[in-house]
Amino acid sequence: MKIRFDSSKERSPTQEQGLKVLYAPGKRMAFRLRWYLILLLVASPLIWFFAKLAVGAWMIEAPAQLVLPQIDIRSREPALVSRVNVRAGDKVEAGQVLLDMDNPEWKQRLRQLQALSNDAQAAPVPAASTLRDVLRRQLDRSSEKLALTRRLVREGAATQGEVLAAEAERDQRQAELLSYEQRQEQARTSPALARDVAMQGAEEQWLTGRLQALQLKAPEPGVVSEVLVHEGENVGAGTLLVRVARMADAVIWVYLDPAHAAYGKPGQPLRLKLPDGHWLDAKVLQSADRANRLPEDLRSPFGAPQRWLMVQVAVDGAIPQRWLIDQLPLTARFPHRLSSLFSSD
Missing domain, CATH: 1.10.1220 (Arc Repressor Mutant)
Known part of the structure; x- marks a missing residue:
């Protein structure tokens, strides 16, 4: 014009x-x-438009996304969420407490078992103690009577038959006390009682371990992606409670146009553009083994829906800590290689 x-x-x-x-x-x-x-x-x-065509003829651009693998933390037992210690976006360390949970029924049963255990280890009951004291007093009196009878025999005031009668009474009282103590020992060491005590101890130990396990901790360092429960909420076994993203295992996926499949070979160099405009050198880790639709937030307004090759790439070096964000959009740029277009591999 x-x-x-x-x-x-x-x-x-x-x-x-x-x-x-x-x-x-x-x-x-x-x-x-x-x-x-x-x-x-x-x-x-x-x-x-013509500038884009010129750049596209020299550089191949493709959408990419940084993905942090998720750890799903679920409830192993029915419980009540008593306290939530983290929020979405919080960074957590290995072993940090995420949720405090409780089970009132288990706590009540544990208190009952502890009471039974204390009763079993307590001193003898008053009734048993009184009976033992009575038998001992009877044995003491019979022993005193025998000693008195023998003295009277020496003084000529009693006969030898009375001495034998006193000895028989003393032996009877001694046998009664010995029989009582044997019965008490048998009651304490009976197999049924020992089995009951052992079962109560095992149940008490099991409940203590289960209550301690209700305190959920982070298995490894990461970032809390979602907290799906609230304080005071009852949850069942298997309920999803928290999602934690593993920062150490960040994965970058490049969605490559099938027409440019030749650029998805292992070792292929490329560059990744961060949201702040900085570029990182990277390379393809492995060939594409699946195809998937482009995520909604990576699609262009007028882009036709199609399946793209998912190529995993790795950055040369470390990704800046501030950009370790799940589903972070990136831009991948491959250098144009004319030889790859005519490759038969």
Whole structure:
């Protein structure tokens, strides 16, 4: 398109209605610049389009995404969420407590078992203690009676038969006390009682371990992606509670157009553009083994839906800590290699 400036003002730029205008040359230049600016604005979409074609002919660009593998932390037992210690976006260390949980039924049963255990280890009951004291007093009196009878025999005031009777009474009281103590020992060491005590101890230990396990901790360092429960909420076994993203195992996927599959070979160099405009050197780790649709947040407004090759790449060095964000959009740029277009591999 060529603009011709052949109006009357162009033919006589220094004349305006028969009068000589001193500033006419400058006005003539402004007139030209105005038309060139209008022409530039009209042609800017075409200029942008052809510039994109030129860049695309030399560089292959593809959308990419940084993905942090997720750890799903679920409830292993029915419980009550008593306290939530983290929020989405918090960085956590290995062993850090995420949730405090409780089970009131288990706690009540544990208190019952502890009470039974304390009763079993307590001193003898008053009734048993009283009976033992009575038997001991009877044995003491029978022993005193035997000693008195023997003294009377030596003084001639009693007969030998009375001594034998006193000895028999003393032996009977001693046998009664011994029999009582044997029965008490058998009751304490009976197999049934020992089995019950052992079962109660095992149940108490199991409940203590289960209650301690209700305190959920982070298995490894990461970032909390989601907290799916609230304080005071009852959850069942297997309920998903928290998702933690593993920062140490960040994966970068490049969605490559199938027409550019030759650029998805292992070792292929490329560059990744971060949201702040910085570029990172990277390389392809392995050939694409699957195809998938482009995520919604990576699609262009007028892009046709299709399946793209998913190529995993690795950055040369470390990804900046501030950009370790799950589903972070990136831009991958491959250098154009004409030889790859004619490769039969």
